[in-house]
Amino acid sequence: MNILTELAQIGNRLDPKGAISFPIYHSSTFAHPGFGESTGFDYSRTNNPTRQVLEDAIARLEEGTKGFAFSSGMGAITTILTLFSHGDHIIVTEDLYGGTYRILEEVFNRFGLQVSFADTSNLEAIEKEILPHTKAIFTETPTNPMMKIADLHGIARLCQKHGLLDIVDNTFLTPYLQKPLLCGADIVVHSGTKYLGGHNDIISGLVVVKGEKLATRFGRLQNSLGATLGPQDSWLMIRGLKTLALRMKAQEENALQIAQWLLNHPKVTEVYYPGLKNHPSHATQLNQAKGFGAMLSFRVKDSSLIPRILKSLEIISYAESLGGVESLITYPATQTHADIPLEVRARLGIDDCLLRLSVGIEAAEDLIRDLESALR
Structure with a gap:
């Protein structure tokens, strides 16, 4: 299906009452039909019908396994970084968003996460930074603000060669213009505040992962850390995506x-x-x-x-x-x-x-x- 059609149809034909605009489920909790039974929705931090429509939509758009919606782009990045443990090392784009730099240098380094900053538009420069305990490459492309371009296919080959997780920030281009998972990435992150929302009226973050094992692990982190997007903001994101x-x-x-x-x-x-x-x-x-x-x-x-x-x-x-x-x-x-x-x-x-x-x-x-x- 053409992406224009996919975007316009987000949420349509999903409401049992026939609403074209999928409803906002303003409920923190949901009743169980019976003992040991669930509708699939129990508590909104874990899952909410409006948020699920958004998460399913971004997963389809990025052509990944599962999508996750967060209360901010930094909430999304924080959850990604909790995939790593004390002593792990990751390679990150050197001219990246200042908020990402801040959380790496002021927060996660206190928990023993080691970071090297590299020119990710240069594959040789990236490979020189790979250490025995390197676990991932985190790439922004285009970079912010110098607009450097990373070779996503080349970085994916590096990650496969060394057994690394391939993470790409796709905020600047969105799945309308670029799909990093199809280039070999494992995780795509967005500040949904930006182009996906598109109207300067919402703060959100979105993540899409590839592979059922990673999706299950990441879903547990999202639920445990709790920086999930509320139903009202999920609905605003759905509305914004329709005109992306x-x-x-x-x-x-x-x-x-x-x-x-x-x-x-x-x-x-x-x-x-x-x-x-x-x-x-x-x-x-x-x-x-x-x-x-x-x-x-x-x-x-x-x-x-x-x-x-x-x-x-x-x-x-x-x-x-x-x-x-x-x-x-x-x-x-x-x-x-x-x-x-x-x-x-x-x-x-x-x-x-x-x-x-x-x-x-x-x-x-x-x-x-x-x-x-x-x-x-």
């Missing part, structure tokens, strides 16, 4: 136009967008995905321009997050990546001249006019 394809198509078209315009602006020194043919991993992205997404970063000539740009924008909002229908701009050095040490940010290129843009569904000409006025 339409939104992503419009946002990607806008992003390419803006990236091309920024390339020629005299006050912009670099543009990072994998949809540009001069991007070093343009061909790799074409080999593993249907598109390039709607996230881009760009560098201006002088950091003194940053405050004026951010104050002058009238359509694009200076705000955290990404992936909604409204265009947002962030300053990674003080927002999303503030928890990463200055010397690390400098090495990765996350300097005082870098801006990250989440392109929305507004008219491209209006967004370009807004940027042009602010840069002037």
